[in-house]
Every structure is written in C-alpha cells, then in structure tokens.
Amino acid sequence: MLNVHSIESLGTYDGPGIRLVIFLQGCNFKCLYCANPDTIAYEGGKSYAVEELVQMAQRQRPFFGKRGGVTVSGGEPLMQAKELIELFRRLKEEGINTCIDTNGSILTSASKTLLEHTDLVLLDIKHIDGSKHKKLTGVSNERTLAFADYLAGINQSTWIRYVLVPGYSDDPADLHALGRRLTGMNNIEKLEIQPYHKLGVHKYESLGWPYELSGVSANTPEQLNVAKKIFEGYVKEVVVN
C-alpha cells in the first residue's frame, strides 16, 4: 500500500507530456518555501493499493501521448521506495513511462532497485552550498549530491530542478558552483528553473505554521534570466518553468 496525499490527472509540469502525478504523503525535508507543506507530515494521506494506481494509469493512458506517463512526486516519494518498486515494475510491464520527482536524500538499495524501473528522475537540488542548503531545508545536501553522482554513474536520464528563491538561492556564485558540480554528468538532459511563488502560503496558515519567507517576493524576469544564462554555460538545456 502507498500513502498518497493527492492525485492530479493532468500533470503538465512534472516530466514530459501529460502525466498522472501521484503525490505521496511524507517528507524528510522541511523546505522554507515548500508549496505543499501539507505533504510533509508522515501521517495523513490515503492508502492506495498498487494495482489501483496501475489501473488508474491504464485508464488514463490514451491521454499520455508519445511522451507522457506517470510521475510520483511528494512529499518525498523515496521514503516509500520499497512499495514503489512494485508500482513501477507493473507500470513498466504495461509499457508506461515512469518518472520520479525526488530531493535525492534517500539512496537505499530499494531506491536503487526502483531506479531500474524508472525512465526519468527529476532531481531537486535545493542548494549547492551545504550550510545554505541546511538553512533552506533543515538538512545537509551531501546525500543529494551523492545521489546525483550515483545517477550519473548508472547513466540515468535526469532533469535537475532548481527553485530560485530571491536572496536565498540566487547568488550567481552559487549558481556557477552548482553548474560546475554538474559538469560532465552526461545523463542530465535538462535543468528546470522553478520560479519562487507564494501559492502555498494559505496552507501554512491552515496548518498553523509560520511562513518564514513572507518577506521574499517573486522573481523578476531579470533574475530568472540571469540564472538561466548562468546555467546555460553548464547544462545543455535550461528552461524556466
């Protein structure tokens, strides 16, 4: 059984084409800007049997087009890596494209097996600088970077996702450092810059959590452009989502 926070049947931002996006409940990070803070707690959510989700994907399959499929996001989906293996194995059996959207902090043997059934990894790197990463997410980035190395080692198709938070993660020096770190990883097909937005703020209110980035405003087009230019020096395709 998988603990699911919610399901979006028309996913157009989490991987290529049209995707069934399964948001799992529970996350081991606590990012200051998390747009879905209600997915962080381990409890809550709704149980779904693997077969139920497979059937859902099969029903939706005509909509996937040439490139679409299923994306598992979160929360942090690799917290349920063991259960996901069966889901992805079944989806691959059905010939459905699989994608996982992860913060890259959980590289267990279950994660490794899961990757064997994964077509694309969306790896969220929150920050290249260890201490700034800790400030943003509550944990260090060592494991995420090791995860990136592992993906490169097994030549796993990967898109890097990077949330550009003004004043927190948009220092050009950091962006260059991240770019350098990714250099030579030929498995990386694309880097997606995700603009910072406040659409999840009302969820903090209903959770009774403080929203610590209330002073931060959305990116200006120039800020996005600068970041894009920098990353383009390192990664073959850079898009702003």
Place this chain on the structure above:
Amino acid sequence: MFKSGNWQNAIDVRDFVLKNVRPYDGEGDFLCDATERTDHLWKICLDAISEERANNGVLAIDNETVSGVASHAAGYIDKDKEIIVGLQTDQLLKRAMKPYGGIAVVEKACQEHGLEVSDRVKDIFRNYAKTHNDGVFDVYTPEIRLFRSLGILTGLPDNYARGRIIGDYRRVALYGVNRLIENKKLDMLGLTGPMNDERIRLREEVAEQIKALGELNKLGEIYGLDLSRPAQNATEAVQWVYMAYLSAVKEQDGAAMSLGNVSSFLDIYIEQDIQMGVISESFAQELIDQFVMKLRMVRHLRMDAYNEIFAGDPTWVTEAIGGRLADGRHKVTKTSFRFLQTLYNLGPSPEPNMTVLWSPQLPEGFKKFCAQVSIDTSSIQYENDDLMQCTRNSDDYGIACCVSFQEIGKQIQFFGARTNLAKTLLLAINGGRCELSGKQVIPNIPELKSEVLDFDEVMGNFKLAMREVARVYNDSMNIIHYMHDKYYYEKVQMALVDTNPKVNLAYGAAGLSIVADSFSAIRHAKVKVVRDEAGISTDFVIDGEFPCYGNDDDRVDVFATEIPAYFNGLLKELPTYKNAEPTLSILTITSNVVYGHKTGATPDGRAKGVAFAPGGNPMHGRDKSGAVASLSSVSKIDYKDSLDGISNTFSIVPKTLGVDKEQRKENLVSIMDGYFSKDAHHLNVNVLNREMLEDAMEHPENYPQLTIRVSGYAVNFVRLTRAQQQDVIARSFFETI
C-alpha cells in the same frame, strides 16, 4: 478538369469530393494574412457590430417586408470591395421578419426595439395566414402545456423555426439550380399513387421545393449572379454556396442554421484555380475571409426572452472541418486551414461555429494547428470523427446545431430542445408533484416511505417519472414537427436535400450530472429529505461522503451512463411523426442557468436555483482529480445511447496546459487524442484565464471579440447576461500549481 464519377450522373456531392479532394498533410506555414480589402470590409462590420451592441443588440429591423428567399433588394457592406456578395436584407445587420413561426413573437421582438410590425403584415398573419405557433397551440394538450410552463420541457421550437436542417449548399455550386430543379421534377414524376396522406404530403413538399429553387435563381439575379448553372471557378463556387446558404437564412430563422461541410468541397475549386495560376494564395484566403465575414453577419429577429435559453444571439452557422473518408484518407485540405485562419485574419468569433472532426489519425500538422488556434482564440469545438463515422455509417456529414451528426443531403433532423432530468428526479421524490409549484404533474407516483432516501425506491419512482416525461415529450415533438411541416416548411433547404430523406428526432436531456451525483449520494451516503407542510421536498441533508461524477470513479459514473441509456430506451418505444428515428442529446446550450432557476434543491446537495452544469459536464468544482479524470468520466457516456450528441465544455488556464507554446500545443493534442480514443463524442476547448473574463465583465468595451465556448457553441462573452457571465466564470477551470 475534375475527375469523373457518379457525381456526373446523379446528385452525389460526396462522390465528387471523394474523387477530387486533395488531402493536405503539411502545416499552416502557407497561410496568408487578410488583404487590405478584407481589412477594410471587416472594419465596417466591426463598427456596425458595436453600433448594434450600443443599440440594445439590434441595429435595424425591416418591419414592412416578410422575409423570403428573394424578398429584399441587394445589400452590401461596400460593394466595390466585396468579392463575395449577399446580405439577408438590403442593409448590413438589418433584421427581417419571419412571421411563419409565430406573429406574436415577431411583434414582441419589434416592440422591444420600439417598432410595430406594419399593419399589412399584422393583418395578414392575424387574420388570414396561420402560423406554426397557431397550429401547435391549437392542438397542444393540457398536459403538454403544464410540462412546458413548469419547465419540465423547455425551449421547444413552437414559436420560432425549428432549424437544425442542413441543406446541401454545395449542390448549387456543383450542379447549378436548373439541374436541381430537373432532378426534383423527376422525383415528382416518380411519386405516384396510391394517394395516401404521406404521398400527398410529399408531393406537395416537392412542389414547394421546386418553387423555392426558382426563388433561389431570383436571389442570384438580384445580385447579378447566374445560379442556374454550375459554378465555374473558385470565386463562383464560394459565391454559389453562400447564396444557397443565404437563401436558407432568409427563409428560416431556426435556432441553428448549420452550413454543413463545405470547406474541403470548396478546396477542390480553389486548388484547381491556384494550379492553373488564376488565383494566388492571398486571393484564396480572401475568398474564405469574405465568405466567413458574411456568415458572421447573419442575424435573426428574436425577442429578449429567447436570450435565456440561447444566450448571445447565436445563429449556429456550424461548419464541420476535417475528418476522414471511409477509405482511410483524411479530408483535411488547405481550405480547412484557411477557414481556421479567419480566426486570426478577422479575429476570434463565435460564428461560424467551427467544428473540427477529430481523429487521432489526422495529420500532425493540422492537429497542432487546431491546438494553436484553440489556445489563441477559444473558438473551436471538436467532435469524434472515428466514432461518428463508424456508428452512423457516413463520411459525408455536417454538424446540426451544436453537436449533432447529420448526413449531408441524405438525412435531416427534427429539433427537440430538451427535458429536465433533475426536475424529473424531484417528481419521483414528491409523488409526482412539482417541487416549486406543488402542482400534480404526474399521477401514480407512489409517495416515498421513509425520510432517508432509499436507493431502490427512488430509482423505481424515477423510472416511472421518466416514462411519463418521455411520453409527454414525444407527444409534443410529434405535434410540433407536424405543424412545422404544415405551416413553416423549409422549402429551400429541403430542395437541397434528397426527396424523402431519413429523419432523426433530436430529443435532449439536461441535468445529467445532478441526477448521477444524487443517486451516488443516495447510494453511498445517507440523504434525508426536508419537507414543507405540504410534504414537498425543500432541501436534503447529506450525511457521509459520496463519489461525484467527474473523477473517473465508476461507482458514480455508472449512473451517468445508465440513465441516458434508460431514458433513450423509453423514447425509442414511442411512435414518431414521419417515422423519425429518436435520438437523444446530453446538451443544454446556455439553458443550464434557466434550468437551475426552475429546479428546487436536489439530493446531491445542490441548492435550489443553482445553475446546472452544462451538457454532459460534471458539476462545477466537483471534478477534483484534474482534467483528465473529468474527461474520462464524460467519455463513459455511451454515444450509442445519445446519438444526438454529448456535449462537454473544457476550460483550462493556459499555464496549466504547459510551460511554453510548443508544449501547450503538444499537450492539447494529447488530451484530444486521449479523450476521443476513449470514444468520447464532443469537446469545447477554452484556453483562458479567469481574471481575463472578470476583467471583461467590468470592461466589456475592451473585449469586443472575446469568444468563449459554451455547451455546443461559442458566444461573444460580452453579449452574455451578467448571470450567464457569472455562471461561466464559476465553472471548473482546470488549474494546477
């Protein structure tokens, strides 16, 4: 010249298209912008439209002349600049009287705009000529009147023309009027005795058709055109087809007056002229731009109340574009692109009602172009060509009104408006009494035994109620179409259709999502009725959760499929005028708002007066699993049980479709491929931001051409009433963060 075939021996336009069509596999990069002449003419039209809007929606009315095929002198936008000519009256946007539907309606429409119908016309229609409306009300039963006044049957075509019939306007271009007259005369010779009712009626109809064709020749003469002979080049082909269509909208004011499927037919002439070097691409586009411009200027004289059911002054000049041939080739031509291109050259518009006959097998270039036009203009609707072709056995069809299949020149349709299934459910819960008036509508519906609704009991009563509604509905249809044939026969359109064609009787139902959700609530939760002193339901208290239609959940979607199937089965048992084949649509037009007003609280938790979801759509805000799940639910309604069509309106925020233009196009194509490969029937596509609509409500002057698709047609957003605008905005816009 053209490749030969059976079309030369008989009236067989399909064969001509089959032999000569040039399917085009490429993209839209060949298309041209509007010419200076087109821009000049369109500017005049836009000015006239804004004057019309400023003048309470009507620019001018001819209150002297009864409209007919050749009733008016020639009218022009700017004669020297027009390469395609013809207006309904002698002045742009001047509306004409068509009193054969009913004189009272014409009088009212005139009075609402400060005019009186001329004494002569009043005298004729009050004292000498009988109208369709007179005929119907002479024979309506008390029962039908009651159903009508309580809003169980709504929008019946009993005081205006029924419309929906599509003449094969292509015939005039291909054969010329004289050949068509000869052919009808031959038919007449074959219509010999015994002279029973049917045979006499048919002979009279054909005689009327022959006279109408003579009138059509006269209409040509008024504009200096010799329609008696076939069109000889592209300009004439477009002009001849338009004259044929114009004759129809001069004679009739049906709610929906579709054009058919003329674009790929016209393409044959256009491509021939281009190949011979007689015309350029720019001229080809100009022909289509000017043709479409004329179609946009079609007007009918309506009274204000009409707007409740058919909002925004629609005319449903529906043109079916694309699709495939039975032999596997597709019918996408460069002129399919040229038609869509008018939405750029002249800007977005509800008319003509462009309907793309979609198949996942259509060329990628065309599919992407359609997606782009939808994203840019929200002016196209889509229908499932594979499904209709294989279910209805024809590859030469148009769309009657909003969404209904009609084989061109071979079949016609009797328009039947719709009945209110949600209200029918309330009859089942209230012992056959109307929940708003308390009137006994249906006898013999047992009172419910308990306050908590019991599924089997309610379903049993509902089936009884549906049977009664079907019976009364059928009676009303037979009366209406009998009388329409008698007093307001579509002479010129029927002259362009085979003699004695197959007829479909197009019934309709509204409120499906409410009924489906209600039964889901009754089955999966606990629903208690709140009743007033008279024992009539005023509200429902729901305890527990239940799945809602629109989330791809079979536990409720099953009701949305079984109920139309059951109701359709009931309709099929009943005898029909002219042996018409009963078909059912799940369609509301904009009447979903009015239906809501006329319906009390329902067991799904919908409050009294709240608007229904349009057509086959899930109720607003209840489809919580995203667009694909919502579309999947609607796709389950079986077309075989609703052969008149299942409308679905899909509104999405541009950003939700994807991050950039390319991806949005690709994703929209995937959505339609997916939806239609699941055997869904129809999709309206709106790609819009809610904020923009809100702004348009406040500043209509900034959005004169803002077009939005509603159930089965498109409207000028700023022409909707405020309530209708609010309804559109309240509906589900698929939006993800």
